Amino acid sequence: MIKARVTVTLRNGVLDPQGKAIEGALTTLGFEGVGSVRQGKVFDIELDSADRSKAEADLKAMCEKLLANTVIENYAVELR
Amino acid sequence: MKSAVVLLPGLNRDRDMIAALTQISGRPPLTVWQTDTDIPDVDLIVIPGGFSYGDYLRCGAIAARMPVMRAVAEKAAAGVMVMGVCNGFQILLEAGLLPGALMRNASLKFVCRKVKLEIANADTVFTRRYALGQIIDCPVAHHDGNYFADAETLARLEGEGRIVFRYAEGTNPNGSINDIAGIVGGAGNVLGMMPHPENLIETAHGGTDGRALFEAALEVAA
Numbered sequence: 271m272i273k274a275r276v277t278v279t280l281r282n283g284v285l286d287p288q289g290k291a292i293e294g295a296l297t298t299l300g301f302e303g304v305g306s307v308r309q310g311k312v313f314d315i316e317l318d319s320a321d322r323s324k325a326e327a328d329l330k331a332m333c334e335k336l337l338a339n340t341v342i343e344n345y346a347v348e349l350r
Numbered sequence: 351m352k353s354a355v356v357l358l359p360g361l362n363r364d365r366d367m368i369a370a371l372t373q374i375s376g377r378p379p380l381t382v383w384q385t386d387t388d389i390p391d392v393d394l395i396v397i398p399g400g401f402s403y404g405d406y407l408r409c410g411a412i413a414a415r416m417p418v419m420r421a422v423a424e425k426a427a428a429g430v431m432v433m434g435v436c437n438g439f440q441i442l443l444e445a446g447l448l449p450g451a452l453m454r455n456a457s458l459k460f461v462c463r464k465v466k467l468e469i470a471n472a473d474t475v476f477t478r479r480y481a482l483g484q485i486i487d488c489p490v491a492h493h494d495g496n497y498f499a500d501a502e503t504l505a506r507l508e509g510e511g512r513i514v515f516r517y518a519e520g521t522n523p524n525g526s527i528n529d530i531a532g533i534v535g536g537a538g539n540v541l542g543m544m545p546h547p548e549n550l551i552e553t554a555h556g557g558t559d560g561r562a563l564f565e566a567a568l569e570v571a572a
Contacts, residue, residue, distance in 0.1 A: 284498060285525070287456050336415060339408055339444065341451040342498060 272317045272325045273350040278338045279310035313337055322349055351568040353379040353394040356422065358413045361400030361437060363546065370548035371396065374564040384416040389425055394567050397422070399436030399491070399546060409452060409494045410440030419445045431475055431567055432540045436492055439532070439542035448535040448542045449507070450499035455492070456525025462491040464556075467531055467545060468518035471511045474534050476541045479562035479572065485518050486559035488545035495544040497526040497533075507533060515543055 280286050286308050293307040315332075317325050326347060333345040353371050357364055364381075371379045371394075379396070382389050389395060402413035413419070419441070426432045426447055434442040442448045455461060464487050472482040480486065499507065504527065507513050515532035522529045524544070532543030547560030565572050 285453070285456065285496075287454055287458050287496075287525075291458055336407070336411065339411070339451055341443075341449075341500070342453065 272319055272322060274315045274317065274325065274329055275348045275350065276313040276315060276329060276333060276337055277310060277346045277348070278313070278333070278343050279345075280308055281342055281344055284342045311337075325349065351375060351394060351570075352377075352390075352392040353396060353568065354389055354392040355379045355381050356384070356395065356397045356418055356438075357381050358384045358397075358400075358402040358416065358418075358441075360402040360404055360413075361398055363399035363436065363548070366546075367396055367398040367435070367548045370551050370560075370564060371568070374551065374561065374570055375568045376570075382418055382421075384413070384418045387417045387421055389418070389421045392430065394431040394433065395422055395425055397432075397434040397438030397441050398548075399438055402437055402441065405494070408440075408444065410437060410442075410444040413437075413441045414444035414446075423447060426536050426540050429537060429539055432536075433476065433567065434542045435546055435548065436490075436495075436544055439544055440494065442535075442540065442542045447540050448533060449503050450497055450533070452494050452544070453496040453498050454494050455496050455523070457523075460491075460493040461495070461523040462489075463523065464489050465521040465523055465531075465545065466518040468516045469514070470516050471514045471534070473511070474514055474538050474541070476534070476563055476567050477514050479566040487550060487557050488515075488547055488560060489549045490523055490545045492524070492544055495524040495526065497524075497530040497544075499527065504528065512538075514541065515545065 338345040516529040550560035
C-alpha cells in the first residue's frame, strides 16, 4: 500500500478572504507578527499499489481532474 | 420550444425553475437525473441552483463529474442552449463548459437580496429581449459567487463580448472581478449566471424583470 498526501493551495494573486479572516482572528487572539494566512486543503490518500511511479502519475491525474481547480489552485503530491 | 431541467441531489431551486419554464413556455420541462447519459431532444437545458452534493470539495465540483454532465457537454457542443443559474453556473464552470471560477464571497457572508444587473450584451439568444445597457432587478442568493478568471481569460471575455450581465449601481454583492454576474460560452449558447431570473417572473414576486430572458430563450411572445 502506498500512502500519499495531496496539498491544494490557492494560486498567488487569487484573493483568499477566508485566509484574511483567519489572519484577523489570530491577531485578535494576541499572536503578533502574523504576516499573512492562506487557507488550503489536505487529502490523505491510500492506494492499493506498490508501483510508486504509477501512483504518482495517478495522483497527479486525480488533482487535475477533481481534487484541484487549476484555474485558482495549485497542488503538490507527496508519497509517504 | 422544449426544455429540460437537470436534477442533482442537493439542488433546491429546481421547483422554482420548473415552475418558471412551465408558466412561460406553457408546458412543463422534461427532467433528467444525474445518472442519465442521454438527454432527449430539447432546445434548452437548464441546471438550477442549490447546493449539489452539499458543496463538498468545491461548489459544483462533484456534480460536474456526474454522467449527465457529459451529455450536457455533448448537447452544448451541438448548439443546444444550456443555462446554469447559481449552483448551475458553478457546475458549468467546474465542468469546463465556461471559463473561470466562482469563489467565496469577498464579504464571507451569504447574500440573499435583490441586486441591479446591467445588460452588457443584448445580442445573445438569452438577452435579445433586453436593451444593451438596460438595468434590471434580479435576486441573488449565494455564498460563493465571487467570479474570478486570470487576466488573459478576462481580456478575452471582455473583448469577445462574453460578459452578458454585470452588477450595476454599486450592487456587486460578492466581489466579482469586473462586476461579472453572468457570461456566455461556446457559440454563445451556454449561459452561466449567479442571479436568479426564475424568481422574478410574476408580479407576486415583486417584479417581472426575469421574464424576458426565458421568453427570449424559449421564443415565446412577451
